[in-house]
Structures are given as C-alpha cells and as structure tokens.
Amino acid sequence: MxxxxxxxxxxxxxxxxxxxxxxxxxxxxxxxxxxxxxxxxxxxxxxxxxxxxxxxxxxxxxxxxxxxxxxxxxxxxxxxxxxxxxxGSGYFASSSLPEISYGYMVDLVERTGETCSIGVLDGMDVIHVARVEDRRPLPDSVRIGNRLPAHATAIGKVLLARLSDAELDALLANAPLEVHTPATVTDAERLRARLADVRANQYDISMEELHPGQVAAAVPIVIDGRAVGGLAVSSTTVRETEESLRDVIIPVLFATAADIASAYRNANPQLFRAGAR
CATH class of the missing domain: 1.10.10.10 (Winged helix-like DNA-binding domain superfamily/Winged helix DNA-binding domain)
Structure with a gap:
C-alpha cells in the first residue's frame, strides 16, 4: 500500500x-x-x-x-x-516484482547465508510473493502466497509504517492484534510507537515476535515515495542476534532494496510516470 x-x-x-x-x-x-x-x-x-x-x-x-x-x-x-x-501467472510476468527481484534475492542469500522474502501488505496481513531459501531451511517455512500477521512480522511493520495515520487508524480499528509469542506487540498504542521508530529508521528487526526462536530484519522497497513491497531476511536466534541483524544484515538489505526498486521502476515506467497512480 x-x-x-x-x-x-x-x-x-x-x-x-x-x-x-x-x-x-x-x-x-x-x-x-x-x-x-x-x-x-x-x-x-x-x-x-x-x-x-x-x-x-x-x-x-x-x-x-x-x-x-x-x-x-x-x-x-x-x-x-x-x-x-x-x-496467478499474470502477476508473475517478466515485469512483476517477484520476477525482477529473484536474481537480487539469490545474491542476497549468498551474501548473508540467510533466507530472503518479499511481501506486500493486504490489510493487516502480509502476503509473501517471493522467497529464496538458504541451504538451511527454517522451521515453519513460509510459502509464496502465505499470509502472515503484519503486526508480528518485520516486513509487515516496515509496510505499516509507510501508511498515513488515517490509513493505520482504520486498519487498527477493525483488526485485533493477536498474540503469537510473548514478544508480540498486541497493544495498538505500543504498535504505533514502534511504527514511529520504524518510520524514522526505515527498517524493522523482529525478535521472536511470530515464532519462538525465529528472527527477521526488513526494509521497504520504495519507488518515488511509494512502498511497493518489503524485503526481509529471516533466521534463527542460533545464527543471528539483534546486533548482527542491525549491523550486518540491514545494510545489505538497504542496498538490495534500492537495486530492486531501480530495476522494477525501469521495467514498469507506465506505473511511475509523473502524476501516475
């Protein structure tokens, strides 16, 4: 959105x-x-x-x-x-976000040794539209097309943070924030505060908020001020810490998201003409 x-x-x-x-x-x-x-x-x-x-x-x-x-x-x-x-084949055409992103995601997995995903926001859910697995698959592995709760995922929070206050208020008024782990943010005001930090930093790190033992870091894929998706790396607490995600993974995510945004814009100029919606 x-x-x-x-x-x-x-x-x-x-x-x-x-x-x-x-x-x-x-x-x-x-x-x-x-x-x-x-x-x-x-x-x-x-x-x-x-x-x-x-x-x-x-x-x-x-x-x-x-x-x-x-x-x-x-x-x-x-x-x-x-x-x-x-x-669904039309969505995965040669100029689609998943198709354009695939090569960049493969490179990201090789550089980080972790699984990579792209998701888009649909209400208070994230729909995963692309995923490249590391050689070490994660438990509860996500498939393309799966929906996950935005408030409990790193991709979800970077996309929610791109919404206007009115859009966010409308979503929170109609969607309960369900508990998934003790770390899940389930209070609307706490979530708004968290999203304010995400908006300022342009990334989110989720530590065991959806599944125990699983962590993720995400950044938005932004074109002309519009978030067309979120890019994330997922791992476990055995392999990554909050510090390693912030200091090592996030910079690679930013660079990859910028490359994907540039390639996607170039492949779809009709979507990003001046004044186009």
Missing part, C-alpha cells in the same frame, strides 16, 4: 457500485481461498464451515471448478489442481 496517497479511486468505485458485483464470483473466490492452508484435501463440509456457505452451494461451486479443470475430488475430498496456477 502507498503511504502518501489516499484510498484508491478504484476502491471508491467498487463501494459505489456494490450492486454491480457478481455474488456468485465472490463466493467462488471464497471457496478457492478456503484451500489457502497447509492442510491437505478438504471435504465439502470443511469448506462450507470455513466460508460460511451452505453445503449445496459449495458443492455446485466445486463442481464448476472441476468442470473448468481447477479442482478435483477423490474419496469425497477436494483439492486444487496445478491448473489453478494459471490464475
């Missing part, structure tokens, strides 16, 4: 024309999102409970996806097929 710009015109149009939304498509998307977990195949009852729809409605949606080749059923359990990847 953009820290400086107001709420997007597109969102206003959608609100004004809510009568034009197609409910069946909204329900279909909700059924697809029900599969966004580490669990295996799901029953119709499982999905109906997750999306709060009647079982017959869920069954018809699944049968439609099966007809299109995006879902399949075995033994009464449903799963998505590899064809579902077609729906």
């Amino acid at each position: 953009d820290a400086e710009r107001p709420r997007g015109e597109g969102a206003d149009i959608l609100d004004e024309r809510s009568r034009d939304r197609i409910q069946s498509i909204e329900r279909g998307v909700e059924v697809l999102r029900a599969f966004n977990s580490r669990q295996g195949p799901l029953s119709v009852a499982d999905i109906a409970a997750r999306v709060d729809l009647a079982r017959p409605v869920v069954r018809r949606i699944l049968l439609t996806f099966a007809h299109l080749g995006y879902a399949e059923s075995a033994g009464g359990l449903w799963s998505l097929t590899p064809r579902i990847l077609e729906l």
Whole structure:
C-alpha cells in the first residue's frame, strides 16, 4: 500500500457500485481461498464451515471448478489442481516484482547465508510473493502466497509504517492484534510507537515476535515515495542476534532494496510516470 496517497479511486468505485458485483464470483473466490492452508484435501463440509456457505452451494461451486479443470475430488475430498496456477501467472510476468527481484534475492542469500522474502501488505496481513531459501531451511517455512500477521512480522511493520495515520487508524480499528509469542506487540498504542521508530529508521528487526526462536530484519522497497513491497531476511536466534541483524544484515538489505526498486521502476515506467497512480 502507498503511504502518501489516499484510498484508491478504484476502491471508491467498487463501494459505489456494490450492486454491480457478481455474488456468485465472490463466493467462488471464497471457496478457492478456503484451500489457502497447509492442510491437505478438504471435504465439502470443511469448506462450507470455513466460508460460511451452505453445503449445496459449495458443492455446485466445486463442481464448476472441476468442470473448468481447477479442482478435483477423490474419496469425497477436494483439492486444487496445478491448473489453478494459471490464475496467478499474470502477476508473475517478466515485469512483476517477484520476477525482477529473484536474481537480487539469490545474491542476497549468498551474501548473508540467510533466507530472503518479499511481501506486500493486504490489510493487516502480509502476503509473501517471493522467497529464496538458504541451504538451511527454517522451521515453519513460509510459502509464496502465505499470509502472515503484519503486526508480528518485520516486513509487515516496515509496510505499516509507510501508511498515513488515517490509513493505520482504520486498519487498527477493525483488526485485533493477536498474540503469537510473548514478544508480540498486541497493544495498538505500543504498535504505533514502534511504527514511529520504524518510520524514522526505515527498517524493522523482529525478535521472536511470530515464532519462538525465529528472527527477521526488513526494509521497504520504495519507488518515488511509494512502498511497493518489503524485503526481509529471516533466521534463527542460533545464527543471528539483534546486533548482527542491525549491523550486518540491514545494510545489505538497504542496498538490495534500492537495486530492486531501480530495476522494477525501469521495467514498469507506465506505473511511475509523473502524476501516475
């Protein structure tokens, strides 16, 4: 999300024309999102409970996806097929942030010996859109497409810090700050103070705020004052300390984020023309 710009015109149009939304498509998307977990195949009852729809409605949606080749059923359990990847292929085009960032992320992993991720903000969640693992995989490893709580992650906090006060207030008014570890910031005022420091320093270091024993450092990827994503290195308390993250990892993150921002801007000049939104 953009820290400086107001709420997007597109969102206003959608609100004004809510009568034009197609409910069946909204329900279909909700059924697809029900599969966004580490669990295996799901029953119709499982999905109906997750999306709060009647079982017959869920069954018809699944049968439609099966007809299109995006879902399949075995033994009464449903799963998505590899064809579902077609729906996200446009995002990973040659000029996309993940595609452009990949080479820089590989270099970052080689230089630091740690896992690297890029995430974007979606409400009070971070969606991971790119990741390069070190040879030593982390426990609770994050996959592309996974959502993590912004208030408990380094990427999340550097992106929340780019928001205006009004945008942040709106998010905090509607999202509980859940506890993940004893170090998680769950008080809204404490989080605002933390984000003020992040805004001043332009980086965040998260020490065991999401998972015990795991740490991360992150910086925003900024183009023309707009944060297009956050870049992070993740590790464990066995390998990194707060001091090593600040003194060794953060400078490399800043340099890499600048390289990614330059490459992404050059590949997408239409997105960053003077006055463009």
